[in-house]
Amino acid sequence: MSNATEQAVFNPKLRRRVDEGSGVNQVECNLVEAITLTLAQEMDRDERVVCLGEDVGLNGGVFRATDGLQARFGDQRVFDTPLSESGIMGTAVGLAMGGMRPIPEIQFEGFMGPAYDQLVNHAARYRTRSRGAITIPMVVRVPVGGGIHAPELHSDSPEAIYAHQPGLKVVMPCTPYDAKGLLAAALEDPDPVLFFEPKRVYRLPTRDWIPEDRYTIPIGQAKVVTEGDSVTVISWGASVYQCLEAMDQLPEDISVEMIDMRTISPIDKDTIIASVQKTGRCVIVHEAPKTAGMGAELATILQEHCFLYLKAPVQRVAGFDTIMPYYKLELEYLPNAKRVAEAITQVMAY
Amino acid sequence: MSNATEQAVFNPKLRRRVDEGSGVNQVECNLVEAITLTLAQEMDRDERVVCLGEDVGLNGGVFRATDGLQARFGDQRVFDTPLSESGIMGTAVGLAMGGMRPIPEIQFEGFMGPAYDQLVNHAARYRTRSRGAITIPMVVRVPVGGGIHAPELHSDSPEAIYAHQPGLKVVMPCTPYDAKGLLAAALEDPDPVLFFEPKRVYRLPTRDWIPEDRYTIPIGQAKVVTEGDSVTVISWGASVYQCLEAMDQLPEDISVEMIDMRTISPIDKDTIIASVQKTGRCVIVHEAPKTAGMGAELATILQEHCFLYLKAPVQRVAGFDTIMPYYKLELEYLPNAKRVAEAITQVMAY
Amino acid sequence: MPIRTAYTAKIDYLQIMDENGVLDEKLAKDTLTDAEVLELYQYMCRCRALDETAFKLQRSGRMGTYPQNKGQEAAAIGSGYAAKRGVDWLVPCYRENAALWMHGLPMHYVLLHWMGDERGNQIPEGVRMTPLCIPIGTQMLHATGISWAMKLRKEPAVAITYFGDGATSEGDFHEAMNFASTFQTPTVFFCQNNHWAISVPRESQMNSETVAQKALAYGMPTVQVDGNDLLAVYKVSKEAIERARAGGGPSFIEAVTYRLADHTTADDARRYRDPKEVEAWQGKDPVIRLRKYLTAKGLWSDEKQTALDEAAKTMVTEVVRAAEGIAKPPLADIFDYTYATVPAELETQKRTMRTHSLGQNPEQVGLQTEWTS
Amino acid sequence: MPIRTAYTAKIDYLQIMDENGVLDEKLAKDTLTDAEVLELYQYMCRCRALDETAFKLQRSGRMGTYPQNKGQEAAAIGSGYAAKRGVDWLVPCYRENAALWMHGLPMHYVLLHWMGDERGNQIPEGVRMTPLCIPIGTQMLHATGISWAMKLRKEPAVAITYFGDGATSEGDFHEAMNFASTFQTPTVFFCQNNHWAISVPRESQMNSETVAQKALAYGMPTVQVDGNDLLAVYKVSKEAIERARAGGGPSFIEAVTYRLADHTTADDARRYRDPKEVEAWQGKDPVIRLRKYLTAKGLWSDEKQTALDEAAKTMVTEVVRAAEGIAKPPLADIFDYTYATVPAELETQKRTMRTHSLGQNPEQVGLQTEWTS
Numbered sequence A, B: 001m002s003n004a005t006e007q008a009v010f011n012p013k014l015r016r017r018v019d020e021g022s023g024v025n026q027v028e029c030n031l032v033e034a035i036t037l038t039l040a041q042e043m044d045r046d047e048r049v050v051c052l053g054e055d056v057g058l059n060g061g062v063f064r065a066t067d068g069l070q071a072r073f074g075d076q077r078v079f080d081t082p083l084s085e086s087g088i089m090g091t092a093v094g095l096a097m098g099g100m101r102p103i104p105e106i107q108f109e110g111f112m113g114p115a116y117d118q119l120v121n122h123a124a125r126y127r128t129r130s131r132g133a134i135t136i137p138m139v140v141r142v143p144v145g146g147g148i149h150a151p152e153l154h155s156d157s158p159e160a161i162y163a164h165q166p167g168l169k170v171v172m173p174c175t176p177y178d179a180k181g182l183l184a185a186a187l188e189d190p191d192p193v194l195f196f197e198p199k200r201v202y203r204l205p206t207r208d209w210i211p212e213d214r215y216t217i218p219i220g221q222a223k224v225v226t227e228g229d230s231v232t233v234i235s236w237g238a239s240v241y242q243c244l245e246a247m248d249q250l251p252e253d254i255s256v257e258m259i260d261m262r263t264i265s266p267i268d269k270d271t272i273i274a275s276v277q278k279t280g281r282c283v284i285v286h287e288a289p290k291t292a293g294m295g296a297e298l299a300t301i302l303q304e305h306c307f308l309y310l311k312a313p314v315q316r317v318a319g320f321d322t323i324m325p326y327y328k329l330e331l332e333y334l335p336n337a338k339r340v341a342e343a344i345t346q347v348m349a350y
Numbered sequence C, D: 001m002p003i004r005t006a007y008t009a010k011i012d013y014l015q016i017m018d019e020n021g022v023l024d025e026k027l028a029k030d031t032l033t034d035a036e037v038l039e040l041y042q043y044m045c046r047c048r049a050l051d052e053t054a055f056k057l058q059r060s061g062r063m064g065t066y067p068q069n070k071g072q073e074a075a076a077i078g079s080g081y082a083a084k085r086g087v088d089w090l091v092p093c094y095r096e097n098a099a100l101w102m103h104g105l106p107m108h109y110v111l112l113h114w115m116g117d118e119r120g121n122q123i124p125e126g127v128r129m130t131p132l133c134i135p136i137g138t139q140m141l142h143a144t145g146i147s148w149a150m151k152l153r154k155e156p157a158v159a160i161t162y163f164g165d166g167a168t169s170e171g172d173f174h175e176a177m178n179f180a181s182t183f184q185t186p187t188v189f190f191c192q193n194n195h196w197a198i199s200v201p202r203e204s205q206m207n208s209e210t211v212a213q214k215a216l217a218y219g220m221p222t223v224q225v226d227g228n229d230l231l232a233v234y235k236v237s238k239e240a241i242e243r244a245r246a247g248g249g250p251s252f253i254e255a256v257t258y259r260l261a262d263h264t265t266a267d268d269a270r271r272y273r274d275p276k277e278v279e280a281w282q283g284k285d286p287v288i289r290l291r292k293y294l295t296a297k298g299l300w301s302d303e304k305q306t307a308l309d310e311a312a313k314t315m316v317t318e319v320v321r322a323a324e325g326i327a328k329p330p331l332a333d334i335f336d337y338t339y340a341t342v343p344a345e346l347e348t349q350k351r352t353m354r355t356h357s358l359g360q361n362p363e364q365v366g367l368q369t370e371w372t373s
């Protein structure tokens, strides 16, 4: 175990091992544990990093993402704030101006509303507004998406809103490995990064073994989850798992190239264009309402750059253009494996 | 002149005539005058209609859109509010619940930020949240877009943000005729309508003769401005005029079908699909940043429904994916006739 | 330093019945009669019973997250009783069940809401209230707007809005207070200061000695009251409501109370709360206090309590049965209630139950619910 | 009714030099020396001269919308002078030019800003301030955050933030005050109550007697001061700043002043403002007041004024020349300053100057500016 890691060992309850082949220290964790671990390591590494948000201190966050951080780093590094999202976002902007590296948490994506103005009209604009004299390095952590039987406004997927905002980066990992690497990269980034955490897969039944030492995954790189040549399926967040499930429902001869965007903005055009130039067919899957969602942007990029390669129109499997319903109906709203499989079948049959 | 019209005659400075052929009362006005006139007529017609916003009273609004309304209808119909956009939007929601038909004005689109939460998380959601028991009939008026050499945050085009929000309707007329008919329709609508007014064409050099009596234009219907069969050009707001200007720069043999969306949400799919199935080519023009803008949604709809008709990829001429610059550079940012013409040429040459 | 005083203020605190159920007779005059107290006491007991059952429903997986109202019944009832049913508007957060029921909301609606069913918000005709509000601190603006509408329409109706201590940190609180004060709307701002906003204690939420002083910013009448004292809550609420009705504008009430349960069923307050604090507040329980009073006055007995508990149990069973008897909403609802008229694209989505363009029949897409267009 | 008093408050108003330039000697002790007053007076005159020229630049089409600072110079300078240059942070709105210049912002930057050029916001290294803020009421949160950072970093630095009476209606004002108070950050909230927010008078903006009382909501030290009285402004600012520096937390200052000009050059205040009111306030002009004082003291004369006016004219000419001498920003800037590193798509847009996918060379698209990648 390296020195850095020793310092960073945080959650002693997690199982650890050294990978025989590579000699890499590994830790077994789920997505939310990967986030907690990374936060601890980053706070350890850089004392400018502070966490702030509602209930992130003693209580460790409503999802336990900041569990134990205040105990370890003290109440001058991890702040329970007043119930005030604009306050959280706006003071985080100020903290960044004052030389800190704040990690504000918004408790649920539905509560980004009050913080919208400070995020898009200040955080995202300061670099260009001041021609580089003032910059806002901060990582806004937000649990996102549906499927956990939560109350209203606890299940939305607003990523397209923020992808339309120049000056912001938007990330949404769906595995512990990606979460750890992308969160570290986000904290290195000199610009504001919106870090969406798909709460439905915070605690996937299985844990993954991931490297314990610090590593980064570049923001803006999609991941080819499975290679294939019949059809490209693009998704991000919790929906990736519905897509993987859908693949099991398809006939053997359909070979899916599954892409997890991981970063929503900036878009990794190269990866998706290369894939669709190969497969000629594409299905995009996301939880947010279809209209003016990210599926539209990706489909448009594909028709712009793969026009002569496309054998069928790009298809979108998305949330309906309705408000995300209360939980009795939420599973009808969210794209499921059947809907994905059906769209793939259709696009193959075209 | 009908009785209703007589009551409604509002701005005596406007020229009036009776159209010889149709016998219709006409009035000559620009876009902002058309709005003021309509507001006066609607307030006259329905005493539940009230206007509220910053400086909308005695001062008549910073663009004079509510000029004279307080003098005519009194200070219990037209309210100067505190400087507080969430307050304006949130009390408007309450006024609507209490049986009024509020017309909140947000002074510039850049100041919708603080009102975002009340608009998308309340106004847009109440019908579905309460299964119809509570509805929010209101028209949110907002000057929008660039090109008037204004300070920062006075020149943005956030229509895509709101088009992604189920429960809202989004309208953006660019002629006096459409403004009058759509505003009257918006006030009839039982749901919240976001009424964007392209400030760059508030006072186009020419005034139009439009019917003075009340009429409505259905929300959700695009307008074919010029018919053509070489290429479809789709736009809305002030950009429509840049498109028209571009048409003059094209060779004679390119016949453009120009479509003004007028309504951004819900989208008039039928009109654009029919046009592109005819022309096989399409250029979409808007001021907002390209990525995840409305151009993406329209282009995606077209590739979904005109796949076998398309002779070239749909092209987007939009704002760059940067923050709208301060005014020294704003005309470089905004799509201009040259950029539109060039895209048309490209799409024709494909 | 001063060359003159620009402003002075003073805020009162009111308690009428102490923790042992002992009345200050003078202050109690012209508040509630003993008959009323007796009736409201029984109402509170029934609410408490349903609240405890709701908790168990969540624990046994029959309901989603639920925020218990336990300990705050006097604040809800005392103020709710001061408002006119069917005339005044209630604009609640989610710890005022008792007031909502009193004003005509069928009791099972609240359960339905927490069971993830929007029909729990489908306020019946003639009942004047807004649904439970999830985004904290946002509903007060609606109360200001509604009461403003009442004023404009010349209806002698008031809106009373409920919110927690935490909610007063939101910008919308400030804007709602300022609009109400500026336009002198008939609004009553009723803060249930239960000392906690999830895990954040009031002292970390704000640095002011009282919540009540927040109203000074708006030049608004303001008072602090023992929120577990039914009579005191009633008295200050009645005054505020009637002042508003008479054109005297808005008021602020800080009801000092305590959340005796966890924040919601998703929370475990033992992580952050000293059990001694909870214990101390259990001694101030508004229900126990009333029972002591009524017993001392000879108006209540153990037998009566047993009978009431039985009746409450029966009622709760019926309410739960009503809520659980309601099947999933029809899927069509999510499309039909987005707008008054379903737009073309939404109609297609509803018909096909898909968002991709290459359509077929809806059954293929794996619905859980029976599909009817 | 009360059974006890829960809270009391009292707010002071301070004036040291009256409208005729007469000092209250006792109060004036330990504020500014006559030498300082003399220097600051001349500073104010120069600022006024530039302000008036800025107005004319707009009128003659050489600049966009401009908000005149006229009448509010004492508030800006008195408070700015109390802050340590290069140490304390200034977080302004747009009527504090004088303070910004004093703290090291090149004077032509403000003109550049209003000429539609972001480089007017490119605060030089070592100058501690944020740019002019267009969205009203939002910058105070940054001041709270910045000063919070100072506290965490154990730097003995304070942030003073400026905003108007209108700005106090925004929710962000409330949240900034509450965070500052809760975390006891070294922040000074300086409200320039100039009685108007565009066309809305202070009395329609709020229903409170003073703006100062808004700070009571947060248990924050608060004071009202004659904002046209340089000495009084200096004194209360100094106290607030040094208290903050010493760990005493945030303070609020209401500077009672007046906007002697239109809201901006896009406005015509005659539509909504009684000329008599303006006239009355002209008599309280902070510049005239100081001149009276200095003249009475034998420290100033008409000759000195003429010389100063001349010098100011020269300076203004130079500042205007500096601003106008700066050509349009390079087009590449809008791409290069969106992120630290230009993402691939933006690089393409920059290279081709187009957003459509069928690309060619940039000159074809009708740029106004010379194009360099």
Ligand SMILES: Cc1ncc(C[n+]2csc(CCOP(=O)(O)OP(=O)(O)O)c2C)c(N)n1
Pocket (backbone or CB within 6 Å): A054, A083, A085, A107, A111, C095, C134, C135, C136, C137, C163, C164, C165, C166, C167, C168, C192, C194, C196, C197, C198, C259, C263
């Ligand atoms: C805008 C918003 N932010 C955060 C939350 C998450 N949340 C739900 S309840 C709560 C605490 C509320 O405290 P308080 O206002 O005191 O009411 P109480 O629960 O104590 O009755 C929080 C932070 C929310 N629902 N809405």
Ligand SMILES: Cc1ncc(C[n+]2csc(CCOP(=O)(O)OP(=O)(O)O)c2C)c(N)n1
Pocket (backbone or CB within 6 Å): B054, B083, B085, B107, B111, D095, D134, D135, D136, D137, D163, D164, D165, D166, D167, D168, D192, D194, D196, D197, D198, D259, D263
């Ligand atoms: C959030 C926001 N809303 C509206 C505006 C438009 N606006 C510009 S200045 C102004 C009035 C500001 O009044 P006040 O805060 O008193 O400052 P003053 O101009 O009097 O110095 C308004 C409404 C804005 N810039 N930002």
Ligand SMILES: [Mg+2]
Pocket (backbone or CB within 6 Å): C164, C165, C166, C192, C193, C194, C195, C196, C197, C198
């Ligand atoms: Mg609370």
Ligand SMILES: [Mg+2]
Pocket (backbone or CB within 6 Å): D164, D165, D166, D192, D193, D194, D195, D196, D197, D198
């Ligand atoms: Mg002002």
